[in-house]
Amino acid sequence: MYQLVSKTRQTFKKLIAATKDMTVSRDADVFAEAAFNFDFESLNYGMNQRQAGNFTVQYIVSPKPESTNTAPSVTYDQIISTFDQLKNQAFVDAGLILISYSYEQSDVVVDPTTGSASLGFSINIKATEKRN
Numbered sequence: 458m459y460q461l462v463s464k465t466r467q468t469f470k471k472l473i474a475a476t477k478d479m480t481v482s483r484d485a486d487v488f489a490e491a492a493f494n495f496d497f498e499s500l501n502y503g504m505n506q507r508q509a510g511n512f513t514v515q516y517i518v519s520p521k522p523e524s525t526n527t528a529p530s531v532t533y534d535q536i537i538s539t540f541d542q543l544k545n546q547a548f549v550d551a552g553l554i555l556i557s558y559s560y561e562q563s564d565v566v567v568d569p570t571t572g573s574a575s576l577g578f579s580i581n582i583k584a585t586e587k588r589n
Contacts (some may be wrong), residue, residue, distance in 0.1 A: 461510045461553070461586050462495060468551045469493075469514050477533075486503045486529045487522075491515040491577070500556075500585060509556060509585040519575040522574070528574045533562050540580065548584065556583040 461462030492515040500509035508527070518536070520526035537560050548555040 461463055461497075461508065461584070463512060464586070465512055465584055466493065466565055467486065468547050468553065469506065469512075472540050472543055472547050476536050486531065487517075487519045488516055488528075488529075491517050505589070507585050509583055511581070511583050513581045514566045515576055515577055515579040517577050517583070520573055520575070521530070522573075527572050533576055533578055534577070552587045553584045554587050556585060558582045 469490075473488075478500045492513070494513045494515075496511050497508050498511065513585055518529040518531065518534075528557055544558070545555065559581045561581065563579070566575045566577065567573070568575075
C-alpha cells in the first residue's frame with residue numbers, strides 16, 4: 458500500500474515537472490500542489506485481488522507576485538494535454554497500472570486588489586501496482 462502512494466506521488470511530480478517545463482516563461486508562474494488526497498479499495502483485476510488507490514491531486518497556478526502578469530503564462534488546456542500525452546508511459550515506467558483518470562478545472566480566482574488571476578485544477582486517477 459505504501460509503495461503505491463510513493464510511486465504515484467513520484468509519478469505526479471515527474472509529470473507535472475514536465476508540464477512546468479513546457480514554456481520558457483514558466484519561471485514567471487507560481488505552480489503549486491495544493492493537496493494530495495488518496496484512499497484505497499479492494500479490486501479484482503484479471504484473476505487477482507489487489508489494492509487500488511484513488512488519488513486526487515489539486516494544483517494552483519498563479520502569476521509570480523513580482524511579475525506584471527495578471528494571468529498564468531500557461532493555460533489549463535496546455536497543462537492537461539501535456540499531462541495526457543505523457544501519463545501512460547510515466548505510469549508504466551513506475552510499475553503502476555493506470556485504471557482510470559479524469560480532470561477537473563476549478564473556477565479562475567481573481568484577486569480584486571491586483572487583478573491577478575489564479576487557475577485551480579485537479580487530476581483524479583485510480584491506479585494499482587503491477588505484479589510480476
